[in-house]
Amino acid sequence: MPDPGGEPALAERRAIVRDGIGVGIATGVYGVSFGAVSVAAGLSIVQTCVLSLAMFTGASQFAFVGVAAAGGAPLSGAVTALMLGTRNTLYGLKLAPLLGFRGWRRPVLAQVVIDESTAMSVTRDSRTAARIGFVTTGVAVFVLWNLFTFVGAVAGNLIGDPRQYGLDAAVGAAFLALLWPRLSDPRNRIIALCAAAVALGVVPVTAAGVPVLVAGGVALLAGILTRSADDPTEIPR
Amino acid sequence: MLWTALLSASIGCYLLKLAGVSLPARVLEHPLVERIADLIPVALLAALVAVQVFASGTRLTIDARAAGLAVAAVLLVFRAPFLGVVCGAALTAALLRLVFPG
Numbered sequence: 001m002p003d004p005g006g007e008p009a010l011a012e013r014r015a016i017v018r019d020g021i022g023v024g025i026a027t028g029v030y031g032v033s034f035g036a037v038s039v040a041a042g043l044s045i046v047q048t049c050v051l052s053l054a055m056f057t058g059a060s061q062f063a064f065v066g067v068a069a070a071g072g073a074p075l076s077g078a079v080t081a082l083m084l085g086t087r088n089t090l091y092g093l094k095l096a097p098l099l100g101f102r103g104w105r106r107p108v109l110a111q112v113v114i115d116e117s118t119a120m121s122v123t124r125d126s127r128t129a130a131r132i133g134f135v136t137t138g139v140a141v142f143v144l145w146n147l148f149t150f151v152g153a154v155a156g157n158l159i160g161d162p163r164q165y166g167l168d169a170a171v172g173a174a175f176l177a178l179l180w181p182r183l184s185d186p187r188n189r190i191i192a193l194c195a196a197a198v199a200l201g202v203v204p205v206t207a208a209g210v211p212v213l214v215a216g217g218v219a220l221l222a223g224i225l226t227r228s229a230d231d232p233t234e235i236p237r
Numbered sequence: 238m239l240w241t242a243l244l245s246a247s248i249g250c251y252l253l254k255l256a257g258v259s260l261p262a263r264v265l266e267h268p269l270v271e272r273i274a275d276l277i278p279v280a281l282l283a284a285l286v287a288v289q290v291f292a293s294g295t296r297l298t299i300d301a302r303a304a305g306l307a308v309a310a311v312l313l314v315f316r317a318p319f320l321g322v323v324c325g326a327a328l329t330a331a332l333l334r335l336v337f338p339g
Contacts (some may be wrong), residue, residue, distance in 0.1 A: 111251060169305030
């Protein structure tokens with residue numbers, strides 16, 4: 001084990017790069033499902049690709065196109081996407097002192113602060129190892145996610161009625177898969193059930209997209225009312 | 238309208254990331270901020286699952302999507318990869334609609 005701040009051996013560097021690329025492939029490939037779901041929701045191929053390039057954070061992207069698919073106001077989709085994007089701020093706060101990026105690198109690498117790149121760097125025991133994990137995972141996911149988004153968007157455009165292929169069911173499954181790692185915490189299971197119930201409760205009386213924002217209020221309320229000492233540094237997956 | 242929302246949300250998401258790597262870490266030290274920030278993804282993702290599967294416009298319905306979600310949950314219990322979960326749900330809904338059209 002190298003000392004904190006010590007230099008990782010060549011073999012360790014190679015292993016970190018290999019793991020990062022592996023995570024990049026696994027994550028990038030599901031860009032196909034995002035691309036297909038997005039064009040099924042009525043976005044163009046260009047809009048779909050711009051989302052993956054510029055927004056580049058999976059849950060927010062799925063949320064944005066999910067609201068569009070339900071016929072909601074684009075603004076509701078945008079607000080939901082931003083609320084989901086706040087977790088990247090937390091990741092950044094934890095990563096900044098660990099990675100110590102300065103100058104031009106900071107604004108450039110900020111774009112690849114996501115679940116996967118954070119998970120692949122916060123566990124390292126030296127700055128060099130954390131940087132290698134962060135950069136390889138972040139860049140690999142970025143390149144492959146965008147490539148496969150394009151593939152999925154083109155394929156999704158060719159197949160016709162998306163319901164015939166169950167693509168509407170795929171969106172719910174995608175959100176469940178993103179939520180799943182967080183459900184190991186019993187408190188989160190209760191919050192999830194409350195939020196789902198509240199959202200469904202307001203579906204009949206609000207426009208599409210609004211129920212999800214109302215459910216976000218459950219998180220605010222629960223945060224104010226509970227006083228647990230859970231570790232917020234926990235990264236899913 | 239869609240482009241405006243798309244671009245402003247994208248820029249906003251980037252600024253949220255940039256704020257994280259630029260702000261001093263003590264911002265996070267407020268326990269209320271920590272807790273709420275931790276709970277927001279849970280609440281939003283759960284609401285998105287519910288609305289995507291059980292809502293049709295402003296009506297609540299149970300259709301082929303619910304079966305897809307059930308299959309997705311089973312696949313997740315068995316630690317299937319993301320793409321397997323999504324494809325399993327889509328395939329289930331597609332097959333149900335093929336067998337029971339309308």
